[in-house]
Amino acid sequence: MLEEDSKLGFPMRLHEIASLLRVKPPSALNIVKRLQEKGLAKTRDGMIALTEPGIRTAKSILLVHRTYESLLCQSGASKNSACQEASEVDFIIPEEDARKILRKIGDPKYCPHGKPIPDGD
């Protein structure tokens, strides 16, 4: 469960990150360095991978994203607008708040797009 999610494409080449983020490699390197300083990413065999805390953080953002998406859809929003709006706040809303909301909206197991919502973990 969440197997594909927790990897999120990692480990990844710097070039891939750059093109995913639509920036040049030096900018991507800057970003990766900042992640490393926070202990969220590491370099291994020339590839960039998430550390354990990095994976946890990524999962946490996914949890928030999918929870908020679900809330919006249950409230009558379309899947696509819900996803967009969720992207605006998924890195801001604390996981604990999302877990509370999740419980309130009936502990759905999947987001409106059918992707799994991480649980206890």
Next chain:
Amino acid sequence: MLEEDSKLGFPMRLHEIASLLRVKPPSALNIVKRLQEKGLAKTRDGMIALTEPGIRTAKSILLVHRTYESLLCQSGASKNSACQEASEVDFIIPEEDARKILRKIGDPKYCPHGKPIPDGD
């Protein structure tokens, strides 16, 4: 209704704004100018006031704030943490989303602190 809210202390002196925002007057002026460029504020008799769109925007943010606060409290959060978290997102979440959420959580008329949640207007 919302009479006190819609004013929010405006019209206000630049100095008051500066001290509320904890910046120096030149910085406050810069902020006010940007609000003016967006048509949200105006100067009148040496005082800074919100324009009609400015008031609507302020009310919209209040709606979002109090809605999200209510959601969090209904979900089991404390008033204070709810208020804090709401402040992180009240200027990001679109009013339309908040209105949908508001309906879903039972159209409360007041936020957890007892302040009115703006309705149709």
Next chain:
DNA sequence: TAATAACGTTAGTATGATACTAACGAGTGT
């Protein structure tokens, strides 16, 4: 009335975040 204080405003400066280009070095494959 003259001096002073308060306020808003301007100009110039500093900082931090973030992106870029250009150039270099190491490793890879033809």
Next chain:
DNA sequence: ACACTCGTTAGTATCATACTAACGTTATTA
């Protein structure tokens, strides 16, 4: 041996934002 790709570094540019210092206008007050 050469060319390519990749990561990296250094230097530069831009933008947002805050600040200080100085100035002019208005209001207050001695």
